Amino acid sequence: MTVRTRALAWCGGLCVLLVAVVLGSAGVGPVAIPPATVAKAVLGALVPSIGYAVERTVRIIVVDVRLPRILLAALVGFALATAGVVMQGFFRNPMADPSIIGISSGAAVGAVASIVFPFVLPFGLQLQGAAFVTSVLTGFGVYLLATRDGRTPTATLLLAGVAVQTFLGAVISFMMLKSGWSLQRVVFWLMGHLSGTTWREVSVVAAVLPPLFVVLLFYASDMNVLLLGEADAHSLGIEVERTKRILLAVSSVVTASAVAVSGVIGFVGLIVPHAMRLLVGPDHRILLPTSALAGASFLVATDTLARSGAAEVPVGIVTAAIGAPFFLYLLRTREVHRL
Amino acid sequence: MSRGEREHAEPLIRATDLSVELGGNAILDGIDLAVDRGTFVGLIGPNGAGKTTLLKTVNGSLTPSRGRVEVDGENVHALSSKATSRLVATVPQNTSLTFDFDVRQTVRMGRTPHRSRLGGWRGGDESAVERALERTRTTEFADRTVSDLSGGERQRVLIARALAQETPLLLLDEPTASLDINHQVRTLELVRELVGEGKTAVAAIHDLNLAAHYCDELLLLSGGRVVATGPPESVLTEAHLEDAFGANAVVARHPVTGSVYVTALPDRSVSAGGESRGRVHVVGGGGTAARHLYLLSAAGYDVSVGALNEGDTDTETARSLGIEAVTVDPFSPVDDEAEASVAERVAAADCVVVADVEVGMGNLANLRAAAGAERLVLVEERPFAERNYAGEAGEEAYRTLRERGVVVSSKDVLAAVSNRLGGRGDGGDGTSRDAGEDGERRNGESTPASDGASVDSPFSR
Numbered sequence A: 001m002t003v004r005t006r007a008l009a010w011c012g013g014l015c016v017l018l019v020a021v022v023l024g025s026a027g028v029g030p031v032a033i034p035p036a037t038v039a040k041a042v043l044g045a046l047v048p049s050i051g052y053a054v055e056r057t058v059r060i061i062v063v064d065v066r067l068p069r070i071l072l073a074a075l076v077g078f079a080l081a082t083a084g085v086v087m088q089g090f091f092r093n094p095m096a097d098p099s100i101i102g103i104s105s106g107a108a109v110g111a112v113a114s115i116v117f118p119f120v121l122p123f124g125l126q127l128q129g130a131a132f133v134t135s136v137l138t139g140f141g142v143y144l145l146a147t148r149d150g151r152t153p154t155a156t157l158l159l160a161g162v163a164v165q166t167f168l169g170a171v172i173s174f175m176m177l178k179s180g181w182s183l184q185r186v187v188f189w190l191m192g193h194l195s196g197t198t199w200r201e202v203s204v205v206a207a208v209l210p211p212l213f214v215v216l217l218f219y220a221s222d223m224n225v226l227l228l229g230e231a232d233a234h235s236l237g238i239e240v241e242r243t244k245r246i247l248l249a250v251s252s253v254v255t256a257s258a259v260a261v262s263g264v265i266g267f268v269g270l271i272v273p274h275a276m277r278l279l280v281g282p283d284h285r286i287l288l289p290t291s292a293l294a295g296a297s298f299l300v301a302t303d304t305l306a307r308s309g310a311a312e313v314p315v316g317i318v319t320a321a322i323g324a325p326f327f328l329y330l331l332r333t334r335e336v337h338r339l
Numbered sequence B: 001m002s003r004g005e006r007e008h009a010e011p012l013i014r015a016t017d018l019s020v021e022l023g024g025n026a027i028l029d030g031i032d033l034a035v036d037r038g039t040f041v042g043l044i045g046p047n048g049a050g051k052t053t054l055l056k057t058v059n060g061s062l063t064p065s066r067g068r069v070e071v072d073g074e075n076v077h078a079l080s081s082k083a084t085s086r087l088v089a090t091v092p093q094n095t096s097l098t099f100d101f102d103v104r105q106t107v108r109m110g111r112t113p114h115r116s117r118l119g120g121w122r123g124g125d126e127s128a129v130e131r132a133l134e135r136t137r138t139t140e141f142a143d144r145t146v147s148d149l150s151g152g153e154r155q156r157v158l159i160a161r162a163l164a165q166e167t168p169l170l171l172l173d174e175p176t177a178s179l180d181i182n183h184q185v186r187t188l189e190l191v192r193e194l195v196g197e198g199k200t201a202v203a204a205i206h207d208l209n210l211a212a213h214y215c216d217e218l219l220l221l222s223g224g225r226v227v228a229t230g231p232p233e234s235v236l237t238e239a240h241l242e243d244a245f246g247a248n249a250v251v252a253r254h255p256v257t258g259s260v261y262v263t264a265l266p267d268r269s270v271s272a273g274g275e276s277r278g279r280v281h282v283v284g285g286g287g288t289a290a291r292h293l294y295l296l297s298a299a300g301y302d303v304s305v306g307a308l309n310e311g312d313t314d315t316e317t318a319r320s321l322g323i324e325a326v327t328v329d330p331f332s333p334v335d336d337e338a339e340a341s342v343a344e345r346v347a348a349a350d351c352v353v354v355a356d357v358e359v360g361m362g363n364l365a366n367l368r369a370a371a372g373a374e375r376l377v378l379v380e381e382r383p384f385a386e387r388n389y390a391g392e393a394g395e396e397a398y399r400t401l402r403e404r405g406v407v408v409s410s411k412d413v414l415a416a417v418s419n420r421l422g423g424r425g426d427g428g429d430g431t432s433r434d435a436g437e438d439g440e441r442r443n444g445e446s447t448p449a450s451d452g453a454s455v456d457s458p459f460s461r
Helices: A003-027 A035-046 A056-091 A103-116 A127-146 A154-177 A180-191 A199-218 A220-226 A230-235 A240-262 A268-280 A284-308 A315-333 B051-058 B103-114 B123-135 B151-164 B181-196 B208-214 B238-245 B290-298 B313-321 B336-348 B364-370 B391-404 B410-420 B430-438 B452-460
Strands: B013-022 B025-035 B040-044 B066-071 B088-091 B169-173 B200-204 B217-222 B225-230 B248-253 B260-265 B279-283 B302-309 B324-328 B351-354 B376-379 B406-408
Touching: A003 A035, A003 A056, A003 A284, A035 A056, A056 A154, A056 A199, A056 A220, A056 A240, A056 A268, A056 A284, A103 A127, A103 A154, A103 A180, A103 A240, A127 A154, A127 A240, A154 A180, A199 A220, A199 A240, A199 A284, A220 A230, A220 A240, A220 A284, A220 B103, A230 A240, A230 B088, A268 A284, A268 A315, A284 A315, B013 B051, B025 B051, B025 B066, B025 B217, B025 B225, B040 B051, B040 B181, B040 B208, B051 B066, B051 B169, B051 B200, B088 B151, B103 B123, B103 B151, B123 B151, B151 B169, B151 B181, B169 B181, B181 B200, B181 B208, B208 B260, B217 B238, B225 B238, B238 B248, B238 B260, B248 B313, B260 B313, B279 B290, B279 B336, B279 B364, B290 B302, B290 B313, B290 B410, B302 B313, B302 B336, B302 B364, B313 B324, B324 B336, B336 B364, B351 B364, B351 B410, B364 B391, B376 B391, B376 B410, B406 B410
Parallel strands: B040 B200, B040 B217, B088 B169, B169 B200, B279 B302, B279 B351, B302 B324, B351 B376, B376 B406
Antiparallel strands: B013 B025, B013 B066, B217 B225, B248 B260
């Protein structure tokens, strides 16, 4: 079976799974709606001429209340898993995840600052915009700190990321100390959540993500070669430093756009690529799209859990609570140290 | 220098005044290099001589601070990484392959330089991969995971990947390091064959004797400079080796393979605190003395041997160890002149060792001469009667020796000599101590003591 056939087969299966999870999730909530009705409501909204007879309240619950949140969960899961694959391959380290070079801490600084000091942001930026900007700036700053003479050793990048994360953690703690009445919002944001999602956020992320993902897909073969080590990659004709810059920049923006709208949702970028690597192998041409789709399904499912209890729990708590034991299970039963 | 010479008079690699600095230190300093098409060039030299740096500069990974490298007429450092990798393929040191790609996937990555980001996998790519797998005999495990392979198999996969690049030039960084003797030889045989088929290969090789045996030309580097370059016999001279390695080495023709053959000797000044531990004369012949000659010389004794026939195994051994031998013509008996010469050395020696030698009328003179020794060590593996072909005269001569000497088995010779010389050494285990002290310095060469396998390699073919 060629790589293309395998990739298409896996992606086809995972797309079906994603649609099923989305429709199922849209039926879950204070008002339970059967999947068939959900499907009719969605189709009716997409193609009004079909004219399915669906109750107006049901349509509002599905299309205006639940669907934006579910789709944002899918997009965020897609983005985090994508960035996780790239970062693990890039660092040749299975413990790497999108936050490793400080992207998430950077977003948190912007978000917390805009909650605690509600100053007027330029250009009509809101919390999400501020988080996005600080997140990308942080990633760029870490890159500059780790670069010397045009070379960016991954070990240096990793250490610079850890140092900057620690520093930004201090900044965030200080701001929380001064936050007063808004502390609860800060904590809620930091835990990662998807509540209160509107179509506006969904459409922004949906516009940003696909082109970036396509760029990463073009580099999937190069990521395979980079796994051999930088010296080998160079001797096989990869422009190593340029490729690293592109991968780093694109995956940082991907992560930033997810974190800005959802807060810090941990473990998706770590667990999903791992699990998929065990299933489909290390070839990025298959691993990247399958992880992205699996990440989308995973986050939709966990967010459904997060909102289906008596009181809503931030989804970051659910992903960490499910993800960490699963990760430990992998660690004990498989050779996770291998990429 | 091959059949391609007429069409391509230009060398494939030409480097002029090449200098490389890393972190402010000059690693290569004014290297001039010309590698002809269809040749196999070995880079040799001590650790830190700049062998790997030179390879990395030729494949474009490192940028020189001065000078330039041209491969096939193109300045490597002005080309894109992709264009360079269509000219130069590098087989890395067999180290960091710990991922789960299978062999075929790994070899396919060798096609990276020939593919565009949007272009698909073409028939030409597939056939290049299959050829590379076949050529390296890796087809049989093409579907296994690289991390499950043995070191020798992995090495072949890395060579296959480089072959899939379809470049005129192949660089190999220590292709035999960390391989057992069988795989070392097989790897170099493969490279030799590829060169025979028109590739040009440059390999950094640790083992001087393997390099001498397989390479057309050698480039001896030391301290970032070229000490010597040319055919193995002109590069591997005692003077060059002393210069590059600071080693006391003997160069001879290998009796079996005919290649130049280097034996590194322990530095006397190191093993015996600057002085010889004493003079020892050995009576042997037919290979019975070879081992004693080596051990005694390695332990720091001044050794002489004789009388021996020219062409005797012991004579060859003595020559390759740089030991003085009293010789007579092949198949001739030990004449009066030789006997006098032996007696002279026996008189000068602090100890005489008589090996487990067969005695006939031809060499009986040796036993007579040995009787004049101050101290005597007789080696007996077989009773004398079994190896006496000189009748009554032989027995009588040997009886005289036995009355005066100690009788030991072959493995105790060194201890016995050391004992007999009393306070002049410090015990009988001189060799093992010396090997320990010298271990690090000798690292770059192959010494029979520290690296027996590689020295024996030409025999095992």
